[in-house]
Amino acid sequence: MNGRWALGPEVKHGALAGGAMLYDASRVSNLSPNWFDPKYWEARGELDGAARGRGTTHFVRSAGKDYVLRHYRRGGLIARVSGDRYVWQGEQSTRPFEEWQLTYRLHRAGLPVPAPLAARYRHHGLTYTGDIITERVAVVGSLSECLRTGALSVLTWIAIGRCIRRFHDLGVCHADLNAHNVLLSEEAVYLIDFDRCELRRPGLWCDTNLVRLRRSLEKVTWALPPERFGEADWYALLDGYRESSAPRAPPAP
Ligand SMILES: Nc1ncnc2c1ncn2[C@@H]1O[C@H](COP(=O)(O)OP(=O)(O)O)[C@@H](O)[C@H]1O
Ligand SMILES: [Mg+2]
Structure with a gap:
């Protein structure tokens, strides 16, 4: 970039x-x-x-x-x-x-x-x-550190997905989206480490970013108890990611 x-x-x-x-x-x-x-x-x-x-x-x-x-x-x-x-x-x-x-x-x-x-x-x-x-933001830890301590709530997984989507909507292709570069505080999810990141038009790179994060989550949790990361967690993250970021239509009269 x-x-x-x-x-x-x-x-x-x-x-x-x-x-x-x-x-x-x-x-x-x-x-x-x-x-x-x-x-x-x-x-x-x-x-x-x-x-x-x-x-x-x-x-x-x-x-x-x-x-x-x-x-x-x-x-x-x-x-x-x-x-x-x-x-x-x-x-x-x-x-x-x-x-x-x-x-x-x-x-x-x-x-x-x-x-x-x-x-x-x-x-x-x-x-x-x-x-x-x-x-330095006041955080509980990186996603990887937090998973070492305990399981995350479904709302946290959704919030992570939403956060990534906000970056993708702006065209930010993160070159190294992994569980060490997602930080969790009590209220917010942050992304860090934008070395070699690029602004791009929407494309397949969005999925590639997500696949990379999923691999990283599997890697950092493989020796941990199974409830730390499973399919339901990943689908909660994807639900957050896929919620439309466009303004909602007003309710029908
Ligand atoms: N701005 C920040 N606020 C709080 N913690 C941070 C911040 N930047 C980095 N960290 C912590 O330091 C770790 C390594 O930082 P990072 O900048 O990603 O370097 P690298 O990936 O080269 O090791 C992160 O996983 C996170 O735990
Ligand atoms: Mg890093």
Whole structure:
């Protein structure tokens, strides 16, 4: 996806040694390049845990605010060769700037995504590395973590389906829709991790997204008690997904 759409006046672009950053000055006016370095937060005693996925996602708690800091890492076999380096194709094609701008747009459209705060890249010859900082939303856990603790209500499965549908209605094809990228709070369902996501016209990709999520649910629950995920849960999710998102017709007189 190219990230070239109008950004609000609160979005600032700053040069830094060997690269640049993009940030929302209405949310992080005091941002400095140190913010992208977990060691900076560690030295201040403001690191508040971490989640291990492809790399390590750090949680920061500073001045009463909660942030999530992620360094971009490659997955699959290529990770062994190039770890965290991506081929440089210009600033607008960097993973952090693309993800930041898409998330910004989704957040502005009212979709349940964490507010993007800042992104940066550092350019080294033919390659670059990148980082992104987002708001940490107060959640019970990811869908995968919640399933490890207990079964979900049918209403939660429906809410997950509805949430995914809202993204699909806007044309958001999630490149990695899995049970770790769906977050559950008491009131809401969030999607995260929009690296490599694209805006597309409606198409088969919607089903492909759902199939990927289903595989992930099977994988994360296979060793858990059977009531954690079964056909009825999946159909509840699909019911939520298939409810028409068009405005309902007024009742007949
Ligand atoms: N904005 C956020 N608010 C709360 N928790 C988050 C947020 N972003 C990520 N997490 C937690 O961190 C985990 C890993 O984050 P993610 O950004 O998906 O990185 P990766 O997929 O590269 O490991 C998620 O599964 C979730 O539990
Ligand atoms: Mg993830």
